[in-house]
Amino acid sequence: MPNKDSDISLKYLNLLSEKHPSIQAASTAIINLTALLQLPKGTEHFLSDVHGEHEAFEHVVRNGAGSIWRKIEEMFGDALTKPERRNLATLIYYPELKGPLMLRSVADRDEWSRLTLIRLVRFCRSLTAKYRRETVRGFLHSHVADTIEELLYDQQGVESKTAYYQSQIDTIVATGSTLTFITTLAELIQRLAVARLHIIGDIYDRGPGAHIILDSLMQYHQVDIQWGNHDILWMGAAAGSEACIANVIRFSLRYGNMETLENGYGISMLPLASFALETYQDDPCELFIPKLPKDHNFTSQEIRLLAQMQKAITIIQFKLESQVIKRRPHYLMNDRLLLDQIDYARGVITLGGVEHPLRDTLFPTIDPAAPDALTPQEQSVMDKLLQSFLNSRKLQQHTRFLFANGSLYLVHDGNLLYHGCVAMNEDGEFRAFNVDGESFRGRTFLDRVDRLARQGYFDIDNPAQKQYGMDVMWFLWCAPQSPLFGKEKMATFERAFIADKATHVEQRNPYYSLRDTPQSARKILAEFGLDPDRGCIINGHVPVKVGKGESPIKANGRLIVIDGGFSRAYQKETGIAGYTLISNSRYLLLAAHQPFESTHKAVSEELDIDTATEVIATYPRRMLIGDTDRGREIQGQIDELHALLHAYREGLIKEHRLD
Ligand SMILES: O=P(O)(O)OC[C@H]1O[C@](O)(COP(=O)(O)O)[C@@H](O)[C@@H]1O
Numbered sequence: 001m002p003n004k005d006s007d008i009s010l011k012y013l014n015l016l017s018e019k020h021p022s023i024q025a026a027s028t029a030i031i032n033l034t035a036l037l038q039l040p041k042g043t044e045h046f047l048s049d050v051h052g053e054h055e056a057f058e059h060v061v062r063n064g065a066g067s068i069w070r071k072i073e074e075m076f077g078d079a080l081t082k083p084e085r086r087n088l089a090t091l092i093y094y095p096e097l098k099g100p101l102m103l104r105s106v107a108d109r110d111e112w113s114r115l116t117l118i119r120l121v122r123f124c125r126s127l128t129a130k131y132r133r134e135t136v137r138g139f140l141h142s143h144v145a146d147t148i149e150e151l152l153y154d155q156q157g158v159e160s161k162t163a164y165y166q167s168q169i170d171t172i173v174a175t176g177s178t179l180t181f182i183t184t185l186a187e188l189i190q191r192l193a194v195a196r197l198h199i200i201g202d203i204y205d206r207g208p209g210a211h212i213i214l215d216s217l218m219q220y221h222q223v224d225i226q227w228g229n230h231d232i233l234w235m236g237a238a239a240g241s242e243a244c245i246a247n248v249i250r251f252s253l254r255y256g257n258m259e260t261l262e263n264g265y266g267i268s269m270l271p272l273a274s275f276a277l278e279t280y281q282d283d284p285c286e287l288f289i290p291k292l293p294k295d296h297n298f299t300s301q302e303i304r305l306l307a308q309m310q311k312a313i314t315i316i317q318f319k320l321e322s323q324v325i326k327r328r329p330h331y332l333m334n335d336r337l338l339l340d341q342i343d344y345a346r347g348v349i350t351l352g353g354v355e356h357p358l359r360d361t362l363f364p365t366i367d368p369a370a371p372d373a374l375t376p377q378e379q380s381v382m383d384k385l386l387q388s389f390l391n392s393r394k395l396q397q398h399t400r401f402l403f404a405n406g407s408l409y410l411v412h413d414g415n416l417l418y419h420g421c422v423a424m425n426e427d428g429e430f431r432a433f434n435v436d437g438e439s440f441r442g443r444t445f446l447d448r449v450d451r452l453a454r455q456g457y458f459d460i461d462n463p464a465q466k467q468y469g470m471d472v473m474w475f476l477w478c479a480p481q482s483p484l485f486g487k488e489k490m491a492t493f494e495r496a497f498i499a500d501k502a503t504h505v506e507q508r509n510p511y512y513s514l515r516d517t518p519q520s521a522r523k524i525l526a527e528f529g530l531d532p533d534r535g536c537i538i539n540g541h542v543p544v545k546v547g548k549g550e551s552p553i554k555a556n557g558r559l560i561v562i563d564g565g566f567s568r569a570y571q572k573e574t575g576i577a578g579y580t581l582i583s584n585s586r587y588l589l590l591a592a593h594q595p596f597e598s599t600h601k602a603v604s605e606e607l608d609i610d611t612a613t614e615v616i617a618t619y620p621r622r623m624l625i626g627d628t629d630r631g632r633e634i635q636g637q638i639d640e641l642h643a644l645l646h647a648y649r650e651g652l653i654k655e656h657r658l659d
């Protein structure tokens with residue numbers, strides 16, 4: 001029992017009594033919450049660097065990173081043939097697509113329906129064991145909740161109920177409700193299989209479907225996001241940062257991936273296209289030919305236009321970035337003022353005292369006397385693009401979702417989740433970031449830039465502060481000390497204009513070598529108030545070169561990198577096609593996925609993703625909800641309810657309802 005003189009104020013207890021208006025209501029809440037703590041913790045999945053590969057993402061979420069297939073094998077391994085199990089799995093993953101196909105193709109619809117419903121109920125029932133009945137009911141639409149609940153909690157084998165149960169199945173079929181119930185059961189299975197999803201950054205860029213992933217995450221029952229550099233870039237663009245807008249467009253054009261910009265967010269490329277056509281009409285723009293997938297369907301004219309647009313926006317980007325760097329000297333990025341280092345007459349650039357010939361010397365919009373000044377036409381293009389970004393309802397909705405459900409890092413159940421790094425010096429100390437005479441490092445630095453990024457989006461009453469925040473969002477995209485980037489430079493200019501590959505190298509922050517040592521990981525865990533002996537840092541951002549023998553598990557298990565290359569651009573480097581880290585009530589598992597073909601093939605050919613799963617850690621006992629952060633929150637609620645009960649009983653608060 002909590003102590004009587006808890007410091008919970010009477011005012012707060014009065015508020016609480018509105019929600020629990022009687023002694024019995026408060027007691028019932030205590031009973032339910034206390035029992036909840038005894039349930040096994042929910043299964044959580046961690047993903048990162050999905051980079052717009054929406055079909056692969058959808059599949060690994062729908063198939064529970066392979067856990068649903070394993071359970072089907074376990075439950076139906078003897079009763080069903082492998083083709084029947086594959087069919088059932090595909091139906092569970094894509095009920096809305098596979099269900100209609102099956103109903104049209106099976107010989108005996110009613111028989112298939114009955115059998116399938118019974119199997120899905122059985123499968124679903126096995127997953128409900130970890131949930132309160134009320135929670136499961138909360139996942140169901142009201143028009144089917146009663147029936148589903150009766151089917152799920154049917155007392156197996158009780159003579160009197162068998163006919164009752166069978167009749168429900170038969171009547172579902174007879175009333176033509178099979179598809180509704182198959183879909184409901186399948187979606188319930190997907191929900192029950194994964195209690196919570198953690199996305200550790202880089203939803204956007206390179207692949208075509210970031211906007212589709214965001215829509216899907218907005219519908220997901222429990223999700224948190226730790227922003228990646230690509231995410232904060234799009235968030236900065238949505239906030240109205242011109243430097244971020246230019247980068248977002250350049251990156252999309254680089255991959256010829258206009259779906260998110262044009263179809264997802266309705267951003268018109270017309271102003272940029274017409275400006276590029278006119279300004280670069282005689283320029284082959286060869287260095288800016290987009291990196292296109294083999295199966296692209298662009299015409300040669302379209303590819304040429306994309307190249308002209310990419311060059312046009314790249315020059316605008318460099319100018320805008322120079323402006324940011326000059327107005328934020330504390331970013332210490334003057335080495336990136338590259339336009340000022342170019343001898344336009346000779347077509348060379350001097351970097352670190354070394355002269356490099358430029359592979360492209362056509363800069364029709366650059367005035368050597370003021371290289372980072374936008375021409376009136378460039379400014380007009382940026383003005384129109386800015387309006388397009390600000391007025392895109394879907395982009396603004398996704399951005400607000402990322403702010404509401406996301407952050408720079410997350411401390412969760414003793415673990416620390418962030419996309420990139422915590423900037424360190426060679427000696428393993430946290431790198432200080434100095435501004436206005438103040439020094440920020442480690443956790444205080446991450447907290448500061450998290451808040452400044454939010455100001456960059458929300459602080460519309462204070463334009464100067466908002467601009468400061470928007471510049472921070474650009475800083476987080478590409479600055480050496482950014483916790484989302486962590487490389488000495490983003491060598492976009494060098495990779496485009498300089499042949500010498502030595503200038504293309506992006507030296508990583510010392511964090512990336514120190515992260516292999518347990519003491520650095522332990523230092524970071526302690527910095528964030530976590531147990532250095534048991535906590536785990538979970539990162540994305542830098543692809544794990546699995547094919548070359550690199551392990552995702554670093555620092556004796558204190559740090560795990562889960563960027564397994566969902567992005568097709570990185571699969572050569574990683575040798576796999578993405579990781580899912582799985583934390584359930586017994587184990588910490590790492591699932592390594594093989595490449596995913598397509599949703600169409602997954603449904604029509606019943607192809608699944610081959611996933612190899614390895615146990616990373618086995619918990620000493622089954623972890624309960626009571627062992628988690630959520631459990632600690634619930635315990636707090638229980639303590640408050642005991643105080644309320646006490647207040648009712650001591651006559652300090654009157655009952656509002658006579659239960
Ligand atoms: O070759 P691409 O796709 O342009 O990517 C190169 C750029 O992307 C980065 O790797 C950042 O993107 P990631 O966070 O996805 O790695 C930069 O370091 C690099 O300059």
Ligand SMILES: [Mn+2]
Binds near residue numbers: 228542
């Ligand atoms: Mn990244």
